[in-house]
């Protein structure tokens with residue numbers, strides 16, 4: 001096996017035993033990047049020299065015993081909406097194509113403290129708006145399982161890089177499914193933590209009350225390892241929760257006996273592609289055989305998740321993106337008559353069509369005449385969805401449904417129909433609306449050999465339960481051993 005194929009846990013064990021060095025692992029992944037990038041296009045920026053230099057320094061700290069974290073010496077990459085000091089952070093937009101942040105996001109600082117080796121910045125939909133990474137200003141990212149297919153989005157680069165060995169793990173953000181949907185499309189594990197678990201300081205805002213940063217990994221064990229490093233209260237993010245996070249690796253227990261699982265009936269059946277449905281039913285059978293108590297439940301408010309998301313997330317995004325005016329940072333139009341013309345041209349030239357669409361819709365929903373009708377109503381329905389989940393979690397430990405209604409689609413199939421693209425995220429949006437933690441794990445393949453994802457949700461700060469259920473599923477199935485065939 002090549003080093004780039006291994007997990008954090010495997011590599012970290014080998015590093016501790018001095019069987020390999022951090023520089024060797026980093027070289028292996030950089031070689032893989034060299035080989036596959038032309039075909040896959042996962043990265044916007046690669047910092048190879050810095051990575052090798054960091055690996056050398058980290059190796060010294062591993063050797064002298066000052067760095068003991070399992071993440072020490074492991075090469076990884078992050079979505080390009082997470083600020084990295086001195087390294088371009090573009091949000092895959094022309095608007096930020098020249099932006100080099102003067103500071104690190106809290107998650108980056110934490111990973112550096114753990115000895116992580118940053119390889120570069122990963123492609124995404126512009127400002128995290130999209131489900132296929134096709135709205136990136138820079139390039140297409142291709143699905144490693146089939147290069148004719150999208151990798152999902154908006155964190156397409158983050159998922160494709162892990163699935164192909166172009167990073168050992170990655171960080172992504174999830175506003176309505178942007179981490180879980182691509183992880184599912186690319187056959188890897190993705191966890192969106194509870195809102196407030198991970199600091200958003202330095203994450204370029206899409207919709208602030210929905211956004212969370214989380215890990216994309218090859219397996220559930222690695223997911224727990226990264227979660228341990230990035231969670232925790234941060235004074236710089238007032239929405240980060242002031243709670244004591246447990247050691248998440250303690251939940252890597254192969255046992256779901258007696259676990260109460262509710263299967264949301266609204267999200268199975270006709271909504272799903274037949275093959276996704278079959279993989280899901282098989283997954284439920286696996287959990288039942290292992291002793292979980294599964295039953296169907298009804299969460300009727302979930303059918304409102306799509307309009308609620310589209311109103312609230314677009315409204316928040318329209319407000320967040322007001323800061324890109326050509327004055328403070330980022331792109332500025334070359335020619336303009338006066339200040340107002342400069343704003344107008346900068347924003348017309350700097351943003352792509354999907355971003356503009358959302359700014360327009362969001363601004364409309366927030367306008368004085370429409371506010372009560374749309375924004376306020378959507379907030380009320382958001383509360384109903386939260387209440388319904390709260391009630392369900394009084395009885396169930398986990399709520400289960402697939403991550404996506406179908407598998408990775410072909411390029412161009414949904415770009416002309418924005419509503420189709422939005423609808424596609426119906427299964428991932430509810431967790432963001434209610435701020436719940438949710439994980440996706442591979443649970444099968446369709447007849448085109450494209451991965452299917454199983455999604456589990458739990459109550460706020462129930463990441464431990466999620467990891468235990470996901471770990472048990474993973475240990476009792478073969479899917480984690482499947483990797484795309486890439487020459």
Ligand code: GLN
Pocket residue numbers: 128129130131153154173174175176177178179206313425
């Ligand atoms: N695909 C969803 C959207 O376009 C989710 C995006 C995200 O999670 N950032 O809104």
